[in-house]
Amino acid sequence: MRLRLKKLHLGLRKSIERIDLQGTVYFYGPIGSGKSSIGRLIDYCLGGSYAWTPALQAEMVSAALELSVNDAPLTLHRDKDSNQIIAAWQENDETLQVLIPAKTGTHEVLPSLGIVVLSDLLFYLAREEPPYVRRRKGRPDERLERLSFRDLFRYCYLDQSGMDNEFFRLASENSAIRAKSVDALRYILGYRTEQVAELEFQLQEVRDRRLALLSGAQALAIALIDAGLDDIDAYDLKIESMKAELDQARMAAEMARQQRSPAPHATEQLREQARCLAHEQIALEQAASDIDLRIVELERHTNELQMLSVRFQRTASARMVLGGVDFSSCPRCTQTLPARNAELCLVCGQPDHITEAVGALDEAVLNEDLRARLAELRETLVRTRAQKRAVLLRAEEIASARSAADHALDIRLKEYDSAFLSQALQHERALTTLEQRLDAMLRYRKLPDVLQEQRNQAEALQIDEAEIRAALETAKKWAFSDRKNIQLLGELFLDCLVRAKFPDVRSTYRVEIDPSTFYPRIPLGSDDALVVLSFDNAGSGGMMALFKTCYALALHRVCASSGMSRLPSLLIIDTPTKNVSSVENPEVIASFYRLIYELAAGELAETQFVIIDNEFSAVPEDVQLPMRIRHLVKGDPNNPPLIPYLEGNFS
Numbered sequence: 001m002r003l004r005l006k007k008l009h010l011g012l013r014k015s016i017e018r019i020d021l022q023g024t025v026y027f028y029g030p031i032g033s034g035k036s037s038i039g040r041l042i043d044y045c046l047g048g049s050y051a052w053t054p055a056l057q058a059e060m061v062s063a064a065l066e067l068s069v070n071d072a073p074l075t076l077h078r079d080k081d082s083n084q085i086i087a088a089w090q091e092n093d094e095t096l097q098v099l100i101p102a103k104t105g106t107h108e109v110l111p112s113l114g115i116v117v118l119s120d121l122l123f124y125l126a127r128e129e130p131p132y133v134r135r136r137k138g139r140p141d142e143r144l145e146r147l148s149f150r151d152l153f154r155y156c157y158l159d160q161s162g163m164d165n166e167f168f169r170l171a172s173e174n175s176a177i178r179a180k181s182v183d184a185l186r187y188i189l190g191y192r193t194e195q196v197a198e199l200e201f202q203l204q205e206v207r208d209r210r211l212a213l214l215s216g217a218q219a220l221a222i223a224l225i226d227a228g229l230d231d232i233d234a235y236d237l238k239i240e241s242m243k244a245e246l247d248q249a250r251m252a253a254e255m256a257r258q259q260r261s262p263a264p265h266a267t268e269q270l271r272e273q274a275r276c277l278a279h280e281q282i283a284l285e286q287a288a289s290d291i292d293l294r295i296v297e298l299e300r301h302t303n304e305l306q307m308l309s310v311r312f313q314r315t316a317s318a319r320m321v322l323g324g325v326d327f328s329s330c331p332r333c334t335q336t337l338p339a340r341n342a343e344l345c346l347v348c349g350q351p352d353h354i355t356e357a358v359g360a361l362d363e364a365v366l367n368e369d370l371r372a373r374l375a376e377l378r379e380t381l382v383r384t385r386a387q388k389r390a391v392l393l394r395a396e397e398i399a400s401a402r403s404a405a406d407h408a409l410d411i412r413l414k415e416y417d418s419a420f421l422s423q424a425l426q427h428e429r430a431l432t433t434l435e436q437r438l439d440a441m442l443r444y445r446k447l448p449d450v451l452q453e454q455r456n457q458a459e460a461l462q463i464d465e466a467e468i469r470a471a472l473e474t475a476k477k478w479a480f481s482d483r484k485n486i487q488l489l490g491e492l493f494l495d496c497l498v499r500a501k502f503p504d505v506r507s508t509y510r511v512e513i514d515p516s517t518f519y520p521r522i523p524l525g526s527d528d529a530l531v532v533l534s535f536d537n538a539g540s541g542g543m544m545a546l547f548k549t550c551y552a553l554a555l556h557r558v559c560a561s562s563g564m565s566r567l568p569s570l571l572i573i574d575t576p577t578k579n580v581s582s583v584e585n586p587e588v589i590a591s592f593y594r595l596i597y598e599l600a601a602g603e604l605a606e607t608q609f610v611i612i613d614n615e616f617s618a619v620p621e622d623v624q625l626p627m628r629i630r631h632l633v634k635g636d637p638n639n640p641p642l643i644p645y646l647e648g649n650f651s
Helices: 035-045 054-059 118-125 149-153 175-189 193-226 232-258 265-323 363-445 447-499 541-562 586-601
Strands: 003-012 016-020 024-028 060-069 072-079 084-090 095-101 132-135 143-146 520-523 570-574 608-613 627-631
Touching (some): 003 570, 003 608, 024 035, 035 060, 072 118, 084 118, 095 118, 118 149, 149 175, 175 447, 175 541, 193 447, 265 363, 447 520, 447 541, 447 586, 541 570, 541 586, 586 608
Parallel strands (some): 024 627, 570 608
Antiparallel strands (some): 003 016, 003 060, 060 072, 072 084, 132 143
């Protein structure tokens, strides 16, 4: 992946600062000038996390990084404390823009391209497939796991905080983090021993499947010969003959059904009798239901008349009591009633229409009439209930007669059908036998096709086996190259340490790198020396920083020498000379920076360097390396710090 940084835009509360990053860049200055924040902001725009300094925490609004990925222009804009990045790039003379998660996403932001997070977009613009590594080896849930851009960028950004306390997480106590770092190095170095083992496993599996198919095909071919299926044309003639015989059997069965004699008259009589009884039983059940409805209506009428008689008696009694009362005051509000005419009601003042009931309206006559009507209704109810009992008795008789008729009809039909059924069963038995034989012959007819399919699959597997075998040979050659890359990494690492004049390291020593951990060890002295130099005992923080930087330089040199673009062509080195003083250790400082400048001008000319340090080390005169230099000093208008207007007052 070819990365080229162009410019960093830092949005502040009072200004927008633009930092030029093209080519080899060198930032230096005293503590608090913001030089290390430049590297952290670059990492932040590329999806990293950041614990803000007090100055940036108070003043920063956003950051934007201009860069190119394989010569494709790209701008990454990220607001402060945001998990989303606005990415804009050009594609086919068209500017595209998308809001994309920095690290963790749940769905594709660009449909059908598999782009979920920023790492996917960077690999997409680089026209590279995201790297995959095998995880959980030797277990049933073995799977491939994707490496992200962040896993590779760890070897491109040597941040100040991690220079002297961790060695690319290769010795982390967290096994998952340690394994991820090892997997990234395996990918960078093209280490393919596992691929060889996987291809050997695939080759054995394909070979076993092919031999199993051939063995099965051979056994099936022998069985077909024994069954007479070696001559397909003759077997097809047998199938056609069987079909003709089956058609004849069906015709014979159909003719037997058509020759069946009509049923005798006694059977038809029983059928008609059973049919009539069924109709009558249904009618009786319907009549019983209608009688139930009539009984309910009569009972309701009886109750209504009884209530009417009660209400009439109550009204008559009330009128008799109140009719002789001479009201002088209102019975409701007790006020004195006004004088009224004799024909008006003393209480309401309306004409008094109370008259004595005589003749047909006499109370005794009405009571007698109600009693007569109630008696008629009760008598009707008695007759209706009697009618219902008669209907139910008749329904029981009809049900019994119907059951007897059905039983007699069953007996007659069984006696009549016995001869016909025996003949029909014989025809059906013959049909079933012929159908089963034909079905078996048709199934056996598929066996020659199965045999041919197995042979075709075996031939296809033979082709796959040849392809896997060729891939295996190539992988074995690459595996040998992998071992050469690890050996080359050790040699170049030792070369970097010697050229940087790392204390106690000589060119006659050797570097041991365990392929399972990629952790370097340098025996000091002879091959059986007990004293071993590693990152853990390199000495002060300054020595650890130099040790780690030399390892990263060696790793970039391996990628450059092999022509592999697996590692982004960018190296940001933040304060590699932490506790190494140019006054007390001038030779180490001069040698270290000479190494960086010679590599940037030579072997790593395609790698962009961003150097951040406390002091400036000039490029030697004999090294041709154009470089941008920026000095950051608080209070110096000619060399302003990262936030020019801020003098420590965050209020």
